[in-house]
Amino acid sequence: MTRLIQRSTRTLAMAAAISLCLGCAYAHAEDTAVAIDNFTFSPAELTVKVGTTVTWTNRDDIPHTVVSAGKFRSKTLDTDGNFSFTFVAVGDYRYFCSLHPHMTGLIKVE
Amino acid sequence: MSAFDHGHNEVPDPATGVSRRRVLECMTWAGTGVLWTISGGVPRSLGLVDSALAAAPAGLSFLQISDSHVGFDKPANPNAIGTLEEAIGRIKAMPAKPSFMIHTGDITHLSKQSEFDDAERIISQAKLDVHYVPGEHDFLDEDVKLYRERYGRGAKGAGWYSFDANGVHFIGLVNVVDLKAGGLGNLGAEQLMWLEDDLKGRSRSTPIVVFAHIPLWTVYPAWGWGTEDGARALEYLKGFGSVTVLNGHIHQVMQKVEGNVTFHTARSTAFPQPAPGTAPSPGPMKVADDKLRSLLGVASINFKPGEQRLAIIDTPLQG
Numbered sequence: 001m002t003r004l005i006q007r008s009t010r011t012l013a014m015a016a017a018i019s020l021c022l023g024c025a026y027a028h029a030e031d032t033a034v035a036i037d038n039f040t041f042s043p044a045e046l047t048v049k050v051g052t053t054v055t056w057t058n059r060d061d062i063p064h065t066v067v068s069a070g071k072f073r074s075k076t077l078d079t080d081g082n083f084s085f086t087f088v089a090v091g092d093y094r095y096f097c098s099l100h101p102h103m104t105g106l107i108k109v110e
Numbered sequence: 111m112s113a114f115d116h117g118h119n120e121v122p123d124p125a126t127g128v129s130r131r132r133v134l135e136c137m138t139w140a141g142t143g144v145l146w147t148i149s150g151g152v153p154r155s156l157g158l159v160d161s162a163l164a165a166a167p168a169g170l171s172f173l174q175i176s177d178s179h180v181g182f183d184k185p186a187n188p189n190a191i192g193t194l195e196e197a198i199g200r201i202k203a204m205p206a207k208p209s210f211m212i213h214t215g216d217i218t219h220l221s222k223q224s225e226f227d228d229a230e231r232i233i234s235q236a237k238l239d240v241h242y243v244p245g246e247h248d249f250l251d252e253d254v255k256l257y258r259e260r261y262g263r264g265a266k267g268a269g270w271y272s273f274d275a276n277g278v279h280f281i282g283l284v285n286v287v288d289l290k291a292g293g294l295g296n297l298g299a300e301q302l303m304w305l306e307d308d309l310k311g312r313s314r315s316t317p318i319v320v321f322a323h324i325p326l327w328t329v330y331p332a333w334g335w336g337t338e339d340g341a342r343a344l345e346y347l348k349g350f351g352s353v354t355v356l357n358g359h360i361h362q363v364m365q366k367v368e369g370n371v372t373f374h375t376a377r378s379t380a381f382p383q384p385a386p387g388t389a390p391s392p393g394p395m396k397v398a399d400d401k402l403r404s405l406l407g408v409a410s411i412n413f414k415p416g417e418q419r420l421a422i423i424d425t426p427l428q429g
Contacts, residue, residue, distance in 0.1 A: 038391035039333070061184040061394050063220060063250065069291075076250040078220060079184065096291035099246045102334040104292050 033057065034105065036064050036077070036097075041105035048109055050090055057082040064103065068095035169414040170276035173201060173211040173238070174321070176358030177378030179247065180229040181219035186394030187402060190219070190380035194232050196427050197379040197408050201236045208410060209275060211238045214358035214376060215245025215286065215323030217257075226256055244269055245323040245359060246286040270301050272308050278413055279312065281305065283322035285337045295324030295337035302339065306346050317352040317413065319420070325357040327366060327373045330386035335360050344371065354420050356411070360392070363409075363424045374422050377407040403428035 031053040035042045037060065048054065056066045058077040066074040066083050071093055074083035087093065087109040097103040175197060182190040201211070213233070218225035233240060242261040249257060249268075262269040268284040283305070285295035297305075309318075320326065326343060328336035337343075347353045353371040361383035366373045381394040382405035389395065397405060407426040414421075 039393065040391070060391070061186065063247070067291075075252070076220065094291065098289055099250075100334050101289040101291055101293045102332065 031055065035059055036066075036103075039064075039097075039100055039103055041095075041097075041103060044104070045106045046108070048087060048107060050088060050109055051086065052109070053084050053086040054107060055082050055084040063099065064097045065099055066095055066105075067098045068093050071095075073098075169412065170278060171206070171208045171410060171412045172275075173208045174214060174356055174376045174409040174411060175201075175211060175233075175379055176214040176323075176376040177216040177245065177361055177380055178213070178229060178233075179216055179219040179378065179380035180232075181222060181225040182380050182394075184381075184394060186381040186396045187406075191228060191232070193403070193406050193427060194229070194379045196403070197406070198232055198236050200425070200427070201238070201408065208238060211236060211240045212280075212282070212321050212356065213240055213242045214321050214356060215243050216247040216358065216378075216380075217242065217245070219247055219380075221248055221250035221256055223251075223256060226260055230260070241273070241280065241282055241321075242269075243282040243322055244284055244286055246289075249287060266304055267298075267301055270304065276413065277415070278317045278319055281308065281318065281320045283320060283326075283343065285322050285324045285326070285340070290338070293338045294328075294331060294334055295322075295326075295340070297337060297339050297343055302342050302346075305343055309346050309350075312350075314349050315351055317354070317420070318347060318350050319354045319356065319411075320347070321356040323357065324359045325364075325373070325375055326355050327368075329360060329364060329375075333386060333392040335386065335392070347371065352418050352420075354411075354422075356409075361395075362405075365422070370418075372419060372422075374409070376409045377405065377424060377426070379406050379408065379427075382406065 032046065032048060034046060034054060034056045036056060036058045039060065041056070046054065056074065056077070058064050058079060058081050061079055063076045063078050065076055066072070072085045077083055087107065090109050093107040093109065095105050095107070178194045179190050180194060187193060217229045244257050244261070258269060265271040268287045270282055270284050272279060272281045274280070283297060283301065285297050287296070288298055289296050320343070324337055325335055326337045326340035330336070351370055355371060355373045357375045358378070360375050361378035361381065362375065362385065363377055364375045382397060383392050384395045404426050407424055410423045410425065412421040
């Protein structure tokens, strides 16, 4: 619960930072977060606007990766490690953990 | 799921006299390693290393250690280096020296040079030849070269190879690379072709020991515990009278016998993982400090010519 609160606080902070960035091309897109928890991407499916930066953070005691074939590939994320990617094109981005391939997720960019 | 039907048969195994219940007892030992005895072609688990040695089996004995995760320092075991040292200490203290050791992967936690260095410094103290196969944690460096430089010389592809000892044919496979989204462990077409070729023309009476990191049989797909194309590898092994498949990855002892094939997984020397489906995820399992060493261990395997099944003994670090 504490973690959830912390996370939403962080998201709010990020959103606030972006709204201050008046010159940004994608100021309308709120940045958002995906947690890696218990070998699961959470949320597993996410719909975002073009220009959104999504940040994955590993909360497991085991390293994970975030890989979308031909689109993006994180380094190995140890505990609390994170990876960000800004989606500049509309489309469905399916991704997985290359170490634990049963872990899959989807970012829909519209 | 046939993975869990192995605990309800009380008929003693004709080769070992060990009932399934006894095997289950072995499963509750937390361990250091598995001592494998190959007797007459079939690996048998002997129980504790010490009692196995007391029996002074003729033939070939070798050790399996697995999942040492050097570099791991999380609550499930803040000192994975220390427990690896304990495991090697026990191996050094064995009164009868095994012929060699196999390591079924996840030598390191994050594939750092320093982790490989620490692992080698500690494991080499056993003064045994070690035949390695990689786990997914051994291919995490940026250039994916540290494992191969150190252990992959002379091996094919991502690190597969075979060798012979005492009339037993050993095959080390790699099922942790080029994993596909939504899938399990993966051997790949190139390795399967090599395997088929490696077995071609070999006498069907040759005892075969296959070792790889992720279980070749489907243990629990929801946690990725299985190998997508493992059945194809097993297809090539069908005609052989004695096949033993040794794996790691799941950090607990599990055994299954199917026809002439004995499947066995070894404990980790670093941290335990939950039994399939008993936790929200397969992540490291935190247990009481005084219980940890009962869930870590090694295995010893003994092979006796003339017996079909290898004897496998899972020995916990403590208990």
